[in-house]
Amino acid sequence: MVVDSRSSKQSLFQRMPGSIKLLMALAMILAAGLIPLENWPAHGLLIGIIYIGLSIAGVTTGYLLRRLALFLPLLLVFGLSAPAVRSDGAAWSWTISLWLRCTVSFLAGLWLIHVLPFRELLITLRRWRCPAVLIAMLGFMYRYTFILWDELHRLQNARAARDFGSGPWWRTWSTNSQMIGLLLLRAMERAERTHRAMLARGWDGSIRFLEFDE
Amino acid sequence: MHIRDGILGPEVCLMAGVISLGAVSYSLRRIRFDLEDRAVPLTGMLAALIFAGQMVNFPLLGLPVSGHLLGGVLAAVTLGPWAGCLAISMVLIVQAVLFSDGGLMSLGANILNMGVVGAWGGYGVYSTIRRTLGSSHAATVAAAVIAAWLSVLAAATLFCVEFLLSSHSSGFDPRGILTLMVLYHALIGVGEALITGGVLAYVLGRRPDLIPELGKAGPVGRVGGFAVSGVVLALAVASILAPFKSELPDGLDAVSEQVGLSALEVERPPLVLEDYAIPLLASWPQLSVSVAGILGTLIVFAGAAVLAGMTRRTASSIVTTDGSHGG
Structure with a gap:
């Protein structure tokens, strides 16, 4: 799968337990949130550490720059709205500390998605005594997501073949809504079929896990 | 819409996380009674559907950006x-952990703003309106459209509260932020409302049995009723007061100036909701909020009427052809 192919690369972090990885990323984000602006070298240190982590996880600098290019403009605009709303001297230092905090957190999140496959996340959640129903639902959602993405691509292809991507914007809005509606119909019918198939195989609503652990 | 890490303070994230944890576990308990053994496949599929539906881009009048569905009200309906x-x-968990879209630490706040307020609050508004209007298809669509718009506005307001409660964002003028957020989200909400209505109109035309009838009014319904009457009352007051204020000479130009430079009264405590509702006469930003509210409401009601009309037409034309369509 597209998503997991990124996080299942061989690396130092692969054998590390999922809960440690999750806690490490959270600790980085929390630290970035608590360090005041006067200690800005600490933010730089955090960014350096995460960058090393990202390179060990096999993230190329080109990919990193592409992700940052999508993320930074939004952050810049959001930060610049602060001096517009308040006129006291603290506005600019607030903006800069916001940029630092958000960048560190974004990089830490990026590291996490590269070292934590979804299956490992579910194992970790189970270890943290997350309700079994929720984990089962998450597992189902993950499976269905890729099926529905394919379905959506087929619908979009079919539409593109018919209208050549032209038409006024309100028609696009109405066809797009109808496309989501059709996707909803097919999805719910598929869920009902799946449910019947599960019943045929002895589903009674309770969830049993095989031991996932290696 | 997703709050990134670093925008809210850690203490607010923790607080919001505890609230959403409670809300999610209550939902887990209730879903066992509502859907019984169908809960797992149906809810998993619904989440995947909302996720896939968010991939569909809606063009915005020649702008280079595009909008998409948020889905709280659609899912609840x-x-x-x-x-x-x-x-x-x-959806929010998967987006945060697999796509780095929305923060990890602010996951609780995101769930509170979009999941709890979007689905619980949205459903409360929806069921209240539908009870008033009756259970025709047109009424269902109209109720969902209005609920979707209100849910976006409520999420924006809640974000303002969370932002102002954060320790590192003290010194901001609550009214300035609220004005910006509400103005901006009144427009985003119109998009969400129209998409939700369009999807629902289509589904009701093809498979009306998929959209369940309402049960008897529970606590959520009563809260929704309270919220609806509050909002309607506030809008009524605002629309009565607006003409008096607009006779002032400097007109709407003053609004934009004051939105930018309204860091004048910082000594007010950051109780945004009080600021929002009561001192309506005190200054211009409030008025612009209510004007945005009225305009947005009018657009949403017009959209509701149009979509409801469309539903009636498609429903009558499709009845003869509907049958089996594969999935």
């Missing part, structure tokens, strides 16, 4: 508030 809340929460 399809499978009820409990499954809806869970589905949105799961």
